Amino acid sequence: MSFWHEAIPFLIQQYPWVIPVIALLFPLAAVGKGFATALDAWQKGLQQDFDRDSQRYQQLLEQRNMFEALYRAEVKAHAECRRLLAQHTVDKQLPPPL
Amino acid sequence: MLRTARSYIQILIHKEHWWAEMWSGLMLATFGGTCFFMEPYSLVRASSTHNYFVLLPNGFWQILLLLVGLFQIVALFGGQRWPRGAAAFLAAFFYAWTTCSELAYSTGLHPIVLFTAGWVGVNMFAISRVVSGLR
Numbered sequence: 001m002s003f004w005h006e007a008i009p010f011l012i013q014q015y016p017w018v019i020p021v022i023a024l025l026f027p028l029a030a031v032g033k034g035f036a037t038a039l040d041a042w043q044k045g046l047q048q049d050f051d052r053d054s055q056r057y058q059q060l061l062e063q064r065n066m067f068e069a070l071y072r073a074e075v076k077a078h079a080e081c082r083r084l085l086a087q088h089t090v091d092k093q094l095p096p097p098l
Numbered sequence: 099m100l101r102t103a104r105s106y107i108q109i110l111i112h113k114e115h116w117w118a119e120m121w122s123g124l125m126l127a128t129f130g131g132t133c134f135f136m137e138p139y140s141l142v143r144a145s146s147t148h149n150y151f152v153l154l155p156n157g158f159w160q161i162l163l164l165l166v167g168l169f170q171i172v173a174l175f176g177g178q179r180w181p182r183g184a185a186a187f188l189a190a191f192f193y194a195w196t197t198c199s200e201l202a203y204s205t206g207l208h209p210i211v212l213f214t215a216g217w218v219g220v221n222m223f224a225i226s227r228v229v230s231g232l233r
Contacts, residue, residue: 023194030222034229
């Protein structure tokens with residue numbers, strides 16, 4: 001005879017209240033499962049919010065960089081334009097005023 | 099008429115777990131009520147009801163089972179969330195108690211264990227649904 005073959009009848013006879021106590025563990029486990037499911041849903045929601053917000057943030061950064069590059073290109077074009085204008089202006093070639 | 103039948107079928111489909119809990123309550127109340135009118139000697143001999151006699155007086159536990167089953171039915175018709183969860187908790191406890199008693203006081207695995215364990219599972223799912231607030 002193994003240990004459990006003797007221990008289980010002994011336990012049942014000496015402590016019969018362990019049976020409803022064990023039975024109580026089942027609905028309690030279901031309560032725990034419910035809380036775990038709720039917590040899981042909440043964490044998933046947080047993660048979704050974070051993903052969505054981080055995506056939006058990345059989009060804003062990319063937009064900012066794009067507009068900055070556009071601005072720099074425009075500044076460069078203006079400077080080039082001014083340089084060419086200065087080069088080809090005839091006023092510069094006139095003699096100084098008397 | 100046809101519309102009524104279709105809506106009734108839709109209610110049946112959408113309230114699937116409602117019906118599972120309804121059957122659970124009906125079975126528990128029937129079990130308690132039947133055991134109330136049975137000979138105590140045969141109930142003591144039965145391994146699934148033996149442990150009730152060890153801890154509770156005869157007559158009391160039958161009425162307890164009957165009331166819990168009726169409470170589950172009433173809670174289902176009430177439509178409130180937490181009474182339904184409390185009823186499912188009590189029903190799961192009593193079904194689990196019957197299952198554990200059957201397992202403890204019998205040799206081998208009687209197929210009735212699968213039946214009662216199924217009701218434990220149904221009620222456990224109902225509890226987890228109520229606690230997590232799903233649907």
